[in-house]
Amino acid sequence: MTIQWFPGHMAKAKREVTEKLKFVDIVFELVDARLPISSRNPMLDQIIQQKPRIILLNKGDLADPKETARWQHYFQKQGYASLIVNAQQGKGIKNIVPEAKKVLAEKIAHRSARGLKPQAIRAMCIGIPNVGKSTIMNRLVKKNIAKTGNRPGVTKGQQWLKAGDELELLDTPGILWPKFEDAEIGRKLALTGAIKDNLLHMDDLAIYGLSFWQSFYPQNLTERYALSEQELDLPEAELLMKITEKRGLREDYERGSELIIQEIRSGKLGRFTLDRYQEMSVQSEK
Ligand code: GDP
Numbered sequence: 001m002t003i004q005w006f007p008g009h010m011a012k013a014k015r016e017v018t019e020k021l022k023f024v025d026i027v028f029e030l031v032d033a034r035l036p037i038s039s040r041n042p043m044l045d046q047i048i049q050q051k052p053r054i055i056l057l058n059k060g061d062l063a064d065p066k067e068t069a070r071w072q073h074y075f076q077k078q079g080y081a082s083l084i085v086n087a088q089q090g091k092g093i094k095n096i097v098p099e100a101k102k103v104l105a106e107k108i109a110h111r112s113a114r115g116l117k118p119q120a121i122r123a124m125c126i127g128i129p130n131v132g133k134s135t136i137m138n139r140l141v142k143k144n145i146a147k148t149g150n151r152p153g154v155t156k157g158q159q160w161l162k163a164g165d166e167l168e169l170l171d172t173p174g175i176l177w178p179k180f181e182d183a184e185i186g187r188k189l190a191l192t193g194a195i196k197d198n199l200l201h202m203d204d205l206a207i208y209g210l211s212f213w214q215s216f217y218p219q220n221l222t223e224r225y226a227l228s229e230q231e232l233d234l235p236e237a238e239l240l241m242k243i244t245e246k247r248g249l250r251e252d253y254e255r256g257s258e259l260i261i262q263e264i265r266s267g268k269l270g271r272f273t274l275d276r277y278q279e280m281s282v283q284s285e286k
Contacts, residue, residue, distance in 0.1 A: 005177040017047055017174040020124055023158060024170060025107065026052045026100050030127030030136065033063035033084065034192050036071040037275045038185040039128055041176035048126070052103045054096065055082040058132040061089065067273035074281050087135035096140065097121070097167050121167050122160070126174035130194050133173035137161070140169060188274040193265045206257035207236045209264050212274065214239070220270035224263065 005013075021027070027048055032039040036057060041047075055075045060068055068084055075082035081103050085092035100121050101108060111119065125133045138144055140163040159171040180186045180195060187208050189195045213221045214232065222232055225243050234242060244256025263269050 005180075010177055013174075013176055014043065014047055017126060017176060020158065020170055020172075020174060021048060021051055024051070024122045024124045025104055026054065026121060026123045027174075028096070028123055028125045028136070029053050029055050030058050030125060030131045030133055031055060032131050032192060032194065033057040033060045033068045033071070034273050035188055035194075035275050036068075036075075036273075037280050038188045039131055039178060039192075039194065041126075041128060042179040044126070044176065047176075053080055054099055054103060055080050056096070056136065057082060057084045058087050058136065060084040060092065061086040062267055062271055064271050064273040067275075067277055070277040070281075071273075071275070074277065085136070087132045087139050090139050093136070093139045097164065100167065118166075120162075120165065122170070123167060124170040124174055126176060128176060128178045128194065133175070137169055137173065140164075140167065145171065191261065191264060191274065202257040202261060203240065203253055206240055206260040209260060210239050210243075211236045213264075213269060213272075216276070217270055217272060224269055 029040075029044065029048075031037075057063070057068055057072060072082050072084055081099050083092055083095050083099055085096075087093065100123065104121060108118065125137055127133050134145070141161045142163070145161060160168040161171050163169050178185065178189055178194070180189060186195065187200065187205060190200050190205055191209055210221070214236070218232055221227060222229075225246060227239075227242075231239065231242055240253060240256060240260070241251075243260060244251070244253050247256060247259060249255045249259070264272070
């Protein structure tokens with residue numbers, strides 16, 4: 001489910017997150033490991049400012065592991081704690097509390113020096129729609145909590161969910177928008193299924209995907225669609241036609257495009273990362 005973000009929605013979402021931040025010790029910022037930069041909210045730094053943070057690279061199972069390691073290192077170099085997780089299968093989740101304790105070590109030591117009892121860490125999850133906030137929260141809390149609608153403004157009072165003895169989570173995540181006014185980011189988000197299909201033409205999206213795979217994951221493309229070397233080097237539009245034909249869809253390029261996009265999203269074309277560290281790490285530091 002994806003919402004349309006209007007300026008009013010954005011202002012409201014920002015206000016709500018700002019309000020909730022007051023109650024927490026730490027923020028768990030979720031990003032999609034396939035899009036560690038493009039799946040971030042462009043204003044997040046400004047919104048959360050100095051609040052301690054852990055960046056969780058979620059959907060690590062779908063991303064290219066080499067790129068994920070580079071991005072994790074990149075965030076760490078910028079001074080953020082960061083962990084690679086797979087909320088769906090619960091991988092890496094057990095590292096979250098120890099990492100939060102490390103990030104908050106000074107505050108925790110300060111309390112203990114004053115003879116105060118240890119307190120549960122209070123945290124909230126923040127991220128764009130579909131990044132896995134509900135799935136991670138369910139994992140941390142170890143039960144099924146209702147998914148909050150992807151709409152800012154559904155929150156009533158604040159409630160805390162107990163996640164073991166050492167962590168309490170705000171019951172509603174902070175939902176913020178991605179930077180979708182950037183066409184390249186929009187395509188990347190659409191290709192991973194983070195934003196609605198009908199915002200883009202399927203054939204444009206499939207062609208974008210094919211061109212990306214030709215550059216970065218040619219082997220996966222060759223294997224999946226039994227392509228010859230010559231076919232692999234076809235211009236993207238012709239490659240789309242070729243695959244459509246190979247899949248018995250004749251000249252139905254719309255269906256051919258849908259099939260390719262579906263296969264990319266479900267991982268049939270292998271694990272992938274659309275935000276390339278080499279190209280983007282310098283750019284995003286500016
Ligand atoms: P939210 O909108 O941020 O709360 O996102 P959800 O928790 O509803 O997750 C969106 C979709 O991503 C769901 O279909 C989840 O099953 C899926 N998902 C969440 N985490 C992971 C993960 O680590 N790996 C994979 N493969 N899928 C995930």
